[in-house]
Amino acid sequence: MESSAEQFAFDFTSETAEIIPGERDELRIRLGQFAGPLDLLLYLIKQEQANIFDIPIAKITDEYLKYIRIMKRLDVSVAADFLVMAATLIEIKSKMLLPRDSSAEPETAVDDPRKELVDQLLEYEKFKSAAQMLYERSTIEKAVFRRGRIETDDANAEINATVFDLLTVFQKILLRHKKQVKMEIEREEVSLAEMIDRIQSKLSALQELNLIDFFSELNTRRELVTAFIAVLEIVRTQDLRLIQKQTFGDIYLRRV
Amino acid sequence: MTEKVTTESAKLTEIAEANRQCRTAAEIMAVAEALVFVSDEPISAKAISEIIGEDKETVLAALEALKREYDERQGGLQLREIAGGWQIATRTELHEDIRKYLKTRPSAKLSLAALETLAVIAYKQPVTVPEILEIRGVQSASAIRTLLEKRLIVTKGHKETVGRPMQYGTSKEFLIQFGLKDLSDLPSIEDFEDLINQ
Numbered sequence: 001m002e003s004s005a006e007q008f009a010f011d012f013t014s015e016t017a018e019i020i021p022g023e024r025d026e027l028r029i030r031l032g033q034f035a036g037p038l039d040l041l042l043y044l045i046k047q048e049q050a051n052i053f054d055i056p057i058a059k060i061t062d063e064y065l066k067y068i069r070i071m072k073r074l075d076v077s078v079a080a081d082f083l084v085m086a087a088t089l090i091e092i093k094s095k096m097l098l099p100r101d102s103s104a105e106p107e108t109a110v111d112d113p114r115k116e117l118v119d120q121l122l123e124y125e126k127f128k129s130a131a132q133m134l135y136e137r138s139t140i141e142k143a144v145f146r147r148g149r150i151e152t153d154d155a156n157a158e159i160n161a162t163v164f165d166l167l168t169v170f171q172k173i174l175l176r177h178k179k180q181v182k183m184e185i186e187r188e189e190v191s192l193a194e195m196i197d198r199i200q201s202k203l204s205a206l207q208e209l210n211l212i213d214f215f216s217e218l219n220t221r222r223e224l225v226t227a228f229i230a231v232l233e234i235v236r237t238q239d240l241r242l243i244q245k246q247t248f249g250d251i252y253l254r255r256v
Numbered sequence: 257m258t259e260k261v262t263t264e265s266a267k268l269t270e271i272a273e274a275n276r277q278c279r280t281a282a283e284i285m286a287v288a289e290a291l292v293f294v295s296d297e298p299i300s301a302k303a304i305s306e307i308i309g310e311d312k313e314t315v316l317a318a319l320e321a322l323k324r325e326y327d328e329r330q331g332g333l334q335l336r337e338i339a340g341g342w343q344i345a346t347r348t349e350l351h352e353d354i355r356k357y358l359k360t361r362p363s364a365k366l367s368l369a370a371l372e373t374l375a376v377i378a379y380k381q382p383v384t385v386p387e388i389l390e391i392r393g394v395q396s397a398s399a400i401r402t403l404l405e406k407r408l409i410v411t412k413g414h415k416e417t418v419g420r421p422m423q424y425g426t427s428k429e430f431l432i433q434f435g436l437k438d439l440s441d442l443p444s445i446e447d448f449e450d451l452i453n454q
Binding site for chain 2 (some may be wrong): 082128130134137145146224
């Protein structure tokens, strides 16, 4: 990834103009503040006081690439998205340099190579403003305090179990299972879908399913693993919750 | 014997019915206020109506009247509608003194990336990761992870398309943390367009 960034710098920033070290730090800080390439682009357009519907693409591309140079020091996965935008800008710039067919119709908005980018920027800008609104709302909301929790049986009864609690239980069961020496002659194949069906049919009969009990019914390690994945899948995709009635207690699967 | 029991229980129901009819508007307001007070989460008018056996409209009217009372009094508390329910909370302008007492600071803020991602999810839900990428122009994986950890978003099943990508939507916790009655309480996304064009 780093090497591709280098290559990019080589291809598109052949000018010698380097940013002096003092400024570099300042820019680095600023780069960290951008939420993405579109954010940076909007900032540059505003800096240039340019019209978003008539972006001076050559100027903005140069400015953008100047920032990209410092990007190399940043998180690679972020830099990758910024590089995609650099390529897009250069592509648009080159398209705009192509001589226009004089016999063609006067240029319509659709023909403008900048059109797609402008649409993307306008769409993005709406969500950027929405993010700002959310920020203000949450700030106001943080100034509002509610009464503390009242200690009731109900409030104490359930502790939401996490995946890690579930893993601990699963490990216990595997250990217990290891102790029983058994001969596995025939491997019974249970698919994930079958296991999910099995859990569901059990759940429809009962209000809630104790996972320890359910896992104990299973015989092979393979079945256990399938069952474990089935539980995760079922919780992820359906209106089901894992509930632990007390700390270190048994975990139940329950319909919400 | 059986007949007698039946008539007696019928009589009791009748009395209960009569009592219910007798509850004055002030009494409904009082019990509604008490229930809002003890509830940990915002409590809905429907939940209150089921508990006290009054119809939802009556309860709603009582809550509205109660809210006006709170507002007129200009006291330390407010009654407000949030996340599909009602809640008693302190007034915004008192936060400095409350923080001094609680010795708390405003909790950690979301990053710009997380806020943007949350905005896209809030307005476009249910929405997939590639769809978020298209709008933001940047990978949002770590922002999504943060939002899931903070329980501001939830998974909304798979989209039935190539690769069956996971879809995300906002949670009830999102409504609570951002002080929203429901999703329609969000300003329309087109309003932001007007704001930008100004």
